[in-house]
Amino acid sequence: MEQNQEKEWVARARRGDRGAVACLVDRYEREIFTYLFRMTRNVEDARDLTQEVFIKVFRKISGFRGDSGFRTWLYRVATNHALNFLKRRPPAASDVPLTYLSDPALSAAVALERRDMASHVTRAVQALPRRQKAVVVLRVQEGLTYAEIARVLDCSVGNCKAAYHNAVKRLREILKNEAIL
Amino acid sequence: MKPSCETFQDLIIAVSQGEPIEEGERKALEIHLRACPECRAFQRDLPGILEGIKEDSPPSLPEGFFEEMKASILGELAKRRSSSPWRRAVKALFGRFEGRGILVPALSGLCGLLVGMALATAWMRTPSSPASVRSSANRLAAVSLESLPVNDSTVCLGVVEDYMGVSEFFDALSDQDIQALTSDLSGDFPDPDQEEMGSETG
């Protein structure tokens, strides 16, 4: 049902309906911002990029043929923006420290341990090459399938899988070298 | 790490992703794991790494952060739309071809567009030139535009806007100039944006 509603919004947005554009921004701005934050580790950069992505997407929406779904298309534009941005400005070490939401069901000790692990892993993810990082974030955090990631990154499914596998192995290497594992 | 370990670690990752693996592969992995402490360690570490990635959540943001962002996106979109009469004009021309599925490489389309724009610009800039010159420039411009692949109209518009900087020139024209250009080049075809603009203001 949601899918149909979205298709209708996209169709209306293509005809220039501002209400439909607002609905689509509403539905996806948090998700895209979070993704871009994970890629850049900086709130201001993620916000600016998110705005650019939505403006670009809606300026070009008349050329969108819906072959791969609106969400995938958004991720594609967002990923291109993020990769270009990271090429110009790799994340600084100071961008990395983070706040984590704590799960109240966990005991304090376990929560602390997990948080530590998460911050180490997060730092390690930042050290990955840009495209590998995008694959890991899209797969693990954003929950995209390999097929979707392939469309986002404009590569084959096999290529995506290989990039994901290499990224995971590399993450483990980094964490082992830092004596985290 | 033995080369075969690489393969088994790929299998371990595949299993963690819920990918189907063959029965033979599963058996081989089981046997290898019993003999290889390195791959056992890999299998043990993997869930922690994936959990760690998932645990990472966005920072706390000021209240109204997303509302503000949405407002600024919509504001920017509204500004661009209403300040670009030249986009309306060119889109009106493109509208004639829409849905005909003409397959012409985008490059030739872009060239066509540029030639068309250049001629139209020359024509617009010299309103005092003799009628014969104006009408042949006009015809040429129309022919260039006829050859465009219209599926890529948006791409062409984007490229022209971004790299040629022509939008400023066209935006400086009055609506009347644009109307003259559009009706001269597109004949009696209706402006497909008319409805779009109408529904926007309504």
Ligand SMILES: [Zn+2]
């Ligand atoms: Zn092994």
